[in-house]
Amino acid sequence: MLFISDAYAQDAAGAMPGGALGSLLPFVLMFVLLYFMMIRPQMKRQKEMKAMLAALKKGDEVATIGGVVGKITKTDDNFITLEVSRSNGNVVEMVFQRGAVQSILPTGSIK
Structure with a gap:
């Protein structure tokens, strides 16, 4: 028992610097990046294809x-x-x- 020290729980302020917004910010940024790099161009291509097929x-x-x-x-x-x-x-x-x-x-x- 001499080698094991006591363990103490960390308080809530130390666990999440910046609060809940700080922990969600990377996910929001990833979604915005995904939208502009993948989803928006795909929607544009689908719209162009639909217009081309309608104009046949x-x-x-x-x-x-x-x-x-x-x-x-x-x-x-x-x-x-x-x-x-x-x-x-x-x-x-x-x-x-x-x-x-x-x-x-x-x-x-x-x-």
């Missing part, structure tokens, strides 16, 4: 997420029809959901 019209040349490139021949609220090939008078058309369109290509991209 007949005659636009597009690339899908799967890599299919074609010209829009028909549009609907949920679906688009792409002309993907034309040979010997035969036309190959495929139907895709609007959400499958990745980008609109400049006119004349498809030869």
